[in-house]
Amino acid sequence: SAVISQKPSRDICQRGTSLTIQCQVDSQVTMMFWYRQQPGQSLTLIATANQGSEATYESGFVIDKFPISRPNLTFSTLTVSNMSPEDSSIYLCSVRSGGNTGELFFGEGSRLTVL
Amino acid sequence: SQQGEEDPQALSIQEGENATMNCSYKTSINNLQWYRQNSGRGLVHLILIRSNEREKHSGRLRVTLDTSKKSSSLLITASRAADTASYFCATDPTGGGNKLTFGTGTQLKVEL
Numbered sequence: 001s002a003v004i005s006q007k008p009s010r011d012i013c014q015r016g017t018s019l020t021i022q023c024q025v026d027s028q029v030t031m032m033f034w035y036r037q038q039p040g041q042s043l044t045l046i047a048t049a050n051q052g053s054e055a056t057y058e059s060g061f062v063i064d065k066f067p068i069s070r071p072n073l074t075f076s077t078l079t080v081s082n083m084s085p086e087d088s089s090i091y092l093c094s095v096r097s098g099g100n101t102g103e104l105f106f107g108e109g110s111r112l113t114v115l
Numbered sequence: 116s117q118q119g120e121e122d123p124q125a126l127s128i129q130e131g132e133n134a135t136m137n138c139s140y141k142t143s144i145n146n147l148q149w150y151r152q153n154s155g156r157g158l159v160h161l162i163l164i165r166s167n168e169r170e171k172h173s174g175r176l177r178v179t180l181d182t183s184k185k186s187s188s189l190l191i192t193a194s195r196a197a198d199t200a201s202y203f204c205a206t207d208p209t210g211g212g213n214k215l216t217f218g219t220g221t222q223l224k225v226e227l
Contacts, residue, residue, distance in 0.1 A: 037155075042203060042219050045216070048213075063154045096213060103163055107157055109155070
């Protein structure tokens with residue numbers, strides 16, 4: 001299993017600003033996954049963060065808007081840049097067990113509200 | 116785009132009744148997983164069923180998988196008020212790069 005801590009748990013932000021979300025895992029993992037959950041919706045994968053290489057972004061998500069860092073095997077950050085109200089969502093960090101073939105473990109999420 | 120479509124979108128039952136949720140998907144998979152989410156918090160893994168398995172049990176949970184129909188169901192027996200949550204299926208597509216794709220979810224409400 002893995003224990004994931006995310007900060008901040010929630011924040012209210014002004015339009016046009018940027019916010020960085022931190023994700024700390026209690027064990028070393030090769031891949032970390034960032035998901036977005038818009039209000040009342042399911043989860044959509046933003047990107048996969050690999051240590052030592054550039055993050056891999058899913059269709060519809062770009063590095064300029066969601067830059068990701070992965071400085072080591074236990075930590076990652078996701079920045080939501082130049083925010084608009086449409087970015088109001090829960091952002092979730094997760095890792096997989098079993099050599100990336102098992103279940104996902106999630107942090108509690110970061111709930112962002114953009115005014 | 117979403118891999119899985121779930122139905123019903125919402126389900127309201129009385130405590131003690133069984134709850135059944137269905138998930139359909141589109142491509143071949145390595146496994147299918149079910150997750151639970153309470154009130155917009157992080158998701159919790161419930162059960163994983165591999166593509167070569169047809170049925171799996173865990174406590175009050177029973178999951179079936181029909182790869183020919185590309186569908187799965189989650190049955191919660193003898194439901195409790197504490198089972199009230201959103202339930203999501205997630206597929207691990209073959210050749211999908213270890214990335215899970217989540218379904219649309221079912222909101223379950225169990226009333227006393």
